[in-house]
Amino acid sequence: MIRSDPPDLKSLQTLAVVAELGSLTSASTALGVTQQAVSSRIRALEVRTGSPLVTRSARGSQLTEAGLLVAGWAKDVLDAAERFEVAVAALRDKSHSQLRVGASLTIAEHLMPEWLIAFQTGSGNPAAVDLVVANSRAVIEQLRAGARDIGFIETPDVPSDLESRVIAFDELVVVVGVNHPWARRRRALSAAELASTALVVREEGSGTRRTLELALDTLEPKIVLAAPASILPTTTAIRSTVASGRAPAVLSSLAIRDDFTLGRLARVRVAGLTLKRPLTAVWVRNSTGLPENAERLLSIALTHAR
Incomplete structure (x- = not known):
């Protein structure tokens, strides 16, 4: 049965930092919170899991076997939270968009967040992304209308009037x-x-x-x-x-x-x-080709697919 209350991301992040740095003091410094706050978050996780997660000694803090297991799970959750934030930012940031992307639902939900993280972190001057999620037919129509720079679709019916590249x-x-x-x-x-x-x-x-x-x-x-x-x-x-x-x-x-x-x-x-x-990238056929940022996102998609 799924719990009604989701895990606290700050507590999971704290456990991950303790695992990395090996002490509650170092974790409190890295996170910018008090050592009492770090201890409180670890205790909350221990109550939730029903197991001791960290052992404390003069040499520092070490994760128990249960702590190592939970820290591994925590990494998956924290990575997913980061992908979520990047994707939401792309949906929210409409005012100064430099790259307009359309993506069908499966790609948007399961592949695009990772691509966007790589896109935003792989350049010294990251561009804002305006992401619209729709079915493949709607993405194609938005491209034809000039509303998107590049689209990612899932349909086998790839229109001949658009340029295309199979991603995976x-x-x-x-x-x-x-x-x-x-x-x-x-x-x-x-x-x-x-x-x-x-x-x-x-x-x-x-x-x-x-x-x-x-x-x-x-x-x-x-x-x-x-x-x-x-x-x-x-x-x-x-x-x-x-x-x-x-x-x-x-x-x-x-x-x-x-x-x-x-x-x-x-x-x-x-x-x-x-x-x-x-899974196909599509864009409007013209003499200038893809805009630079769209070309970079396409390259990231191809790399991650491989």
């Missing part, structure tokens, strides 16, 4: 709640069984939905998707609906890694159906 490939998987009958089946689904089942899907224009439609369309004979069980605007909403056991869905493998690890969703094999799509 993304696998889509069929997922169900752990109590759904499909979660216990040993035999792979057929493409026909999947197509005849009412799924939870994104709206038209979504790259995920279009990839599934095209994959079924290439089969012989062609298979048409049944009417959806629900049409939802975000991957998060789809994941929650699927986890409740109401209906299956097809989602990006990027979006459901934690759900598998935590046992919220189960993956279902499908025979004879390839669900793989390109």
